[in-house]
Amino acid sequence: MIALEYHAATKHHFHRFARSLGYLDWATQPDPFRRYAGAPLRELPRAALASDVPYAALFDGTAAPHPIGLASIGELLRCSMGLSAWKQYGTSRWALRVNPSSGNLHPTEAYVVWDGRVCHYAPREHALEERCVLDEAAAFETGFLVGLTSIPWREAWKYGERAFRYCLHDTGHAIGALRLAAAMLGWRLALLPQWSDAQVTALLGVDRGDDDADAEREEPECLAVVTAGELGPWLDLDPTPLVAAAGRAAWQGRANRLSPERVEWPIIDEAANATRWPGSATSRHVGATSHPVGATSPHVGATSRHVGATSHQVGASSHRVGARELILQRRSALAFDPRGVLRGDVFHAMLRRLQPNAPPWDAIDWPPHVHLAMFVHRVEGLAPGVYAYLRDRAVVDEWKAAMRPDFLWEQVGANEGLFLLVPIDCRRAANRVSCDQDIAEDGFFSLGMLARFAPVLRDRGEWWYRRVFWECGLIGQVLYLEAEAAGGRATGIGCFYDDPMHDILGLSGHDWQSLYHFSMGVPVEDTRLMTEPGYSWEATKIAKTG
Numbered sequence: 001m002i003a004l005e006y007h008a009a010t011k012h013h014f015h016r017f018a019r020s021l022g023y024l025d026w027a028t029q030p031d032p033f034r035r036y037a038g039a040p041l042r043e044l045p046r047a048a049l050a051s052d053v054p055y056a057a058l059f060d061g062t063a064a065p066h067p068i069g070l071a072s073i074g075e076l077l078r079c080s081m082g083l084s085a086w087k088q089y090g091t092s093r094w095a096l097r098v099n100p101s102s103g104n105l106h107p108t109e110a111y112v113v114w115d116g117r118v119c120h121y122a123p124r125e126h127a128l129e130e131r132c133v134l135d136e137a138a139a140f141e142t143g144f145l146v147g148l149t150s151i152p153w154r155e156a157w158k159y160g161e162r163a164f165r166y167c168l169h170d171t172g173h174a175i176g177a178l179r180l181a182a183a184m185l186g187w188r189l190a191l192l193p194q195w196s197d198a199q200v201t202a203l204l205g206v207d208r209g210d211d212d213a214d215a216e217r218e219e220p221e222c223l224a225v226v227t228a229g230e231l232g233p234w235l236d237l238d239p240t241p242l243v244a245a246a247g248r249a250a251w252q253g254r255a256n257r258l259s260p261e262r263v264e265w266p267i268i269d270e271a272a273n274a275t276r277w278p279g280s281a282t283s284r285h286v287g288a289t290s291h292p293v294g295a296t297s298p299h300v301g302a303t304s305r306h307v308g309a310t311s312h313q314v315g316a317s318s319h320r321v322g323a324r325e326l327i328l329q330r331r332s333a334l335a336f337d338p339r340g341v342l343r344g345d346v347f348h349a350m351l352r353r354l355q356p357n358a359p360p361w362d363a364i365d366w367p368p369h370v371h372l373a374m375f376v377h378r379v380e381g382l383a384p385g386v387y388a389y390l391r392d393r394a395v396v397d398e399w400k401a402a403m404r405p406d407f408l409w410e411q412v413g414a415n416e417g418l419f420l421l422v423p424i425d426c427r428r429a430a431n432r433v434s435c436d437q438d439i440a441e442d443g444f445f446s447l448g449m450l451a452r453f454a455p456v457l458r459d460r461g462e463w464w465y466r467r468v469f470w471e472c473g474l475i476g477q478v479l480y481l482e483a484e485a486a487g488g489r490a491t492g493i494g495c496f497y498d499d500p501m502h503d504i505l506g507l508s509g510h511d512w513q514s515l516y517h518f519s520m521g522v523p524v525e526d527t528r529l530m531t532e533p534g535y536s537w538e539a540t541k542i543a544k545t546g
């Protein structure tokens with residue numbers, strides 16, 4: 001199976017990293033912005049639409065629905081795929097985005113199909129590039145489509161063969177960012193599984209032969225519907241007429257070339273080909289018709305930072321931070337203060353957000369396949385140690401049988417899915433296994449996301465490989481926002497030693513694989529960096545309002 005071979009070949013080992021150039025070739029650094037020269041540019045309205053929506057509303061479906069139009073679609077994109085800041089150090093200047101990305105390389109491109117048009121989102125300009133007009137738009141009265149693609153070269157430039165994994169994580173983060181921004185606008189968002197990757201490619205116009213001959217390839221990832229109404233008709237929508245309309249359309253614009261030269265990594269193309277979704281005419285979004293109602297209690301502003309030896313509590317006042325503000329302030333921490341402690345109730349509430357009964361989990365149509373192995377360092381009320389958090393309690397016997405026989409499996413308090421495996425100071429182990437990164441040691445906790453792996457790939461098909469990574473990205477996206485809501489900060493960790501992580505847990509074979517690591521704590525800011533807002537017009541607004 002090519003997906004399994006790709007996965008095995010791109011593991012990091014203590015004695016050998018996955019294959020890459022081994023250095024950064026600055027002369028070929030990819031342009032982070034894809035543009036379609038010659039395509040008409042439609043600027044998106046700039047006004048904030050949902051500033052008063054509380055953070056909890058992202059998960060409980062209570063935000064009032066906005067009418068679908070250019071302004072609200074602009075707000076959706078601004079709060080999911082837009083720019084969050086510009087950073088500068090010396091003469092280097094780079095943009096950060098609302099969605100995180102491994103190495104800030106941003107392989108994910110977003111497309112919108114609405115109003116009879118297929119458009120590419122240009123985040124730097126906050127504008128839509130109109131690629132074509134479709135003569136088949138009948139279904140578009142109650143919603144619109146969002147498509148995602150990956151440009152593997154962007155990640156491969158730095159990470160070589162492991163890059164395809166990062167494209168998939170980033171897609172998962174982007175799905176999560178879009179789903180939660182849609183919730184802020186009172187909308188639902190769900191992937192459309194009946195569309196094959198070939199149909200997504202045709203609709204988004206990312207394989208247009210001679211038009212884009214020079215441009216780096218874009219890999220189809222997924223297509224989703226966004227609607228304030230019923231999902232059912234969208235899930236039943238037959239792709240054929242739209243694909244045919246895209247085939248008839250006159251396409252505008254030429255994709256830009258991102259690097260003057262590139263290094264080929266054939267294993268990435270093989271893995272991408274092998275894991276494409278062939279589509280299913282009969283596939284329905286299981287459970288997606290039930291309205292998302294959050295079972296979790298809001299804990300915005302329940303900030304829980306005890307910083308310093310005196311357990312001085314910082315920011316514990318229950319101020320209510322809006323969803324929009326939190327979404328736009330999300331950042332990755334570069335380092336954590338090793339004295340930060342997370343309040344226990346906030347920790348448990350965070351884990352509950354990973355239960356599949358609320359957004360963003362209604363964006364996908366499968367139950368949890370990814371669970372957490374946690375290295376808990378500093379969470380109030382919890383002994384430091386290795387823990388398991390099962391998003392589906394039914395997995396417990398399987399994990400018990402697969403892991404070290406001397407693990408305790410002590411359920412923690414009333415949290416059904418949380419188990420203490422070993423009470424131990426695991427800071428060094430956490431650091432070592434996450435490619436010797438201090439962020440895995442210095443925060444409240446770090447973790448590995450363990451996915452049910454080879455048996456499901458064999459059962460369902462290689463296309464499933466992408467989906468378990470997307471699920472990991474979704475978990476990461478929720479935890480990034482939860483960290484901000486708690487007054488802390490998080491960082492995704494794509495660099496980890498795969499099999500040493502499995503060894504810590506006593507796992508052998510390929511039934512379970514750790515696909516993504518993650519960390520959270522009290523951030524230490526890098527004061528050498530200059531920060532500017534993501535968009536100049538937002539700077540003016542800030543200046544005017546003081």
Ligand SMILES: Cc1cc2nc3c(=O)[nH]c(=O)nc-3n(C[C@H](O)[C@H](O)[C@H](O)COP(=O)(O)O)c2cc1C
Pocket residue numbers: 096097098099100101102103104105166169170173330331332333334437439491492493494495
């Ligand atoms: C899939 C993924 C893997 C990442 N891996 C690491 C990592 O191993 N180490 C690290 O310090 N940061 C890691 N990051 C954080 C990125 O470097 C960060 O998202 C990026 O620089 C953009 O910054 P921002 O998140 O503040 O917008 C990762 C992020 C993602 C989404």
